[in-house]
Amino acid sequence: MVSHENIEKAIARIPYAQTLGVKHLFIGDELTLIMPYIESNIGNPMLPALHGGSISGLMEIAAIVQLMKEQDGGKLPKPIGINVDYLRKGNPKDTYARAIIFKQGSRVANVRVRAWQEDYEKPIAAMHGHYLMAKKG
Amino acid sequence: MPNSDFIQKLWELGPTLAEHTPHGKKLGIKFVAVDKGRATMSLPYNPELIGDPDTRVLHGGAVTTLLDQACGLAAIAGFSEPSACATLNLSIDYMRAATPGETIIAQAHCYKATKHVAFLRAVAHDGDETDPIATAQATFMATGLRNVESMSW
Numbered sequence: 001m002v003s004h005e006n007i008e009k010a011i012a013r014i015p016y017a018q019t020l021g022v023k024h025l026f027i028g029d030e031l032t033l034i035m036p037y038i039e040s041n042i043g044n045p046m047l048p049a050l051h052g053g054s055i056s057g058l059m060e061i062a063a064i065v066q067l068m069k070e071q072d073g074g075k076l077p078k079p080i081g082i083n084v085d086y087l088r089k090g091n092p093k094d095t096y097a098r099a100i101i102f103k104q105g106s107r108v109a110n111v112r113v114r115a116w117q118e119d120y121e122k123p124i125a126a127m128h129g130h131y132l133m134a135k136k137g
Numbered sequence: 138m139p140n141s142d143f144i145q146k147l148w149e150l151g152p153t154l155a156e157h158t159p160h161g162k163k164l165g166i167k168f169v170a171v172d173k174g175r176a177t178m179s180l181p182y183n184p185e186l187i188g189d190p191d192t193r194v195l196h197g198g199a200v201t202t203l204l205d206q207a208c209g210l211a212a213i214a215g216f217s218e219p220s221a222c223a224t225l226n227l228s229i230d231y232m233r234a235a236t237p238g239e240t241i242i243a244q245a246h247c248y249k250a251t252k253h254v255a256f257l258r259a260v261a262h263d264g265d266e267t268d269p270i271a272t273a274q275a276t277f278m279a280t281g282l283r284n285v286e287s288m289s290w
Contacts, residue, residue: 015187016196019163040163051160052224053202060198064188076189079197083228 002069007031010068017061020054024065031069033062035095042092050090052125058097059084059113059127066099067109067131075134077109082129090124093117107133140173147171147214151178154210164199166206174247176210178203181240193237197271200241201229204259204273207243212255212277215247220279222255228274235270239263245273253279 002010004026011017011024011033020041025032035041035058043051060082067077096116103110113127114120151168155161155178164186169177180186180203188196205227212222235241244266245259259273260266 013190014196015185015190016198019185020198040159042159043161045158051158051202051205052227053164053198053205054160056201056205056227057196057198060196060201075191078234079231081228081230082197082201083226084201084224085226086224089223 002071007065007069011061011065014061016057020057020061022058022061031066031098033058033065033097035097037093037095039092047089048092050092050095052084052086052090055086055090055095055115055125056082056084056127058095059099059115059125060129062097062099062113062115063111063127063129063131066101066111067104067133070101070104071133077131077133080108080130080132082127084125084127086125088122088124091117095124096120102128105133109133143219144171144173146219147210150213151176151210155206160202161206164202166203168210169242171210171214174211174215174250175245176207176214177242177244178207178210179240179242182238192234194234195237195241197229197231200231200235200261200271201227203241203243204229204245204261204271205275207245208257208259208273208275209277211245211247211257211259212250212275215250215255215257216279217250217252218279220281222277223280225254225276225278229271230273231271232269235261236263241270245275255279 041054
């Protein structure tokens, strides 16, 4: 298990996470990522709505950070495949994401991620993905 | 709308979608080409999109966004009536890491469009289509003309 401080450092080291403005929050040991509203994450300025890619990007970061949290740091896991369902429009508001590891194998992990805004029970997107874990040692 | 007018409108819409939305601009997505049911966009290498600082490989999310954007334009170009659209589902397989320094090209094809739903396939590569970085399968929902007009048609 990686320390809370190291999770913060890991996110700070990912330029793409900084570009999206991703931050993290621990409630006890449970990790939630936050993407505070910034204009540069807007995909449709007329609606307005967040870009599906920024929501997906947040969820992909959530999956990778969750996997890092559960293993002993080291190299980043690599995505093999993801599947994203867009459920509601992403309003110009703060967006949250939380990942759950459904199965952690020795080489491949299966992760599910929920993204929501004001109401956890009304997710704006859901993702599942599988990741290739970095070899230990 | 006659076919040639539709294609003409798509060429006007392409740069708007790719380069003039705040997120497209932030990432540096470029419009390349559009035709009936087909769209191509590119993403020049941008250090702000790195996912792994040790290898300087771009984050998968940046590739996802490029594929989503190219599929969105191909979906609009695939419907028989002009309509805005929204992503319903996007499935991506990552074959290999994007080569640091290289521009990524995404080519999307709407292989079937019903009245309300467009079905798409897309590939992302960095010059050689037979050596893809990622492939995508997506479905988009038509959301009507009103939103299209709001996208400066």
